[in-house]
Structures are given as structure tokens and as C-alpha cells.
Amino acid sequence: MFVSYLKQVDRCAVCGEPYGHIRSDDVAPWLTVLTVGLIGAPIVVLVESHTDWPNWTSMTVWPLFGLLLALAILPRAKAITVSMIWFTRGPGSELG
Numbered sequence: 001m002f003v004s005y006l007k008q009v010d011r012c013a014v015c016g017e018p019y020g021h022i023r024s025d026d027v028a029p030w031l032t033v034l035t036v037g038l039i040g041a042p043i044v045v046l047v048e049s050h051t052d053w054p055n056w057t058s059m060t061v062w063p064l065f066g067l068l069l070a071l072a073i074l075p076r077a078k079a080i081t082v083s084m085i086w087f088t089r090g091p092g093s094e095l096g
């Protein structure tokens with residue numbers, strides 16, 4: 001679906017369906033923030049309540065954890081968003 005990290009291919013490699021023009025705008029980042037919060041917050045609370053890490057460890061591990069989780073989720077969130085716009089023929093899915 002992507003030629004690079006977040007750049008969509010112009011057409012489906014199998015059937016030629018065009019979807020390179022579909023713009024998901026800020027839905028994917030929004031979905032990413034929501035998901036990182038929902039997945040990340042319980043993990044942080046669970047780990048912090050069962051460990052006795054010094055502050056510097058927590059302040060290094062959790063921002064890195066959040067960043068990596070966000071970078072992993074963002075392209076997937078964009079793929080879901082573009083797919084939903086394409087499937088529902090939503091605004092921005094029309095050609096030209």
C-alpha cells in the first residue's frame with residue numbers, strides 16, 4: 001500500500017485500482033495518538049506499579065516506548081483510514 005513509510009502507491013499492484021489520490025489528512029495521527037494512549041497507559045501503570053525504577057530510567061524508557069509505538073502504529077492507522085475512505089467512497093476518494 002505504501003512506496004515509503006507513509007507515501008501511498010498510485011494504484012493497486014494487482015487490480016490497478018487508483019488510490020494514491022485519497023487523502024486521509026489528520027485522521028491517521030489522531031487514531032495513532034488514541035491507540036498509543038489506550039495501549040501505552042495501562043502498560044506504563046502496570047510496569048511502574050510492579051517495579052522500582054529510578055526516575056531517569058522511567059523518563060528514558062517511556063518516551064522511547066511511546067515514540068516507537070507511535071511510529072509502528074502510524075502507517076497502519078493510515079492504511080486503515082485510506083481503506084475506509086476508499087471503501088465508503090468518502091469525501092476525497094473521487095478522482096480529479
Ligand SMILES: [Zn+2]
Pocket residue numbers: 012013014015016017
Ligand atoms: Zn487491488
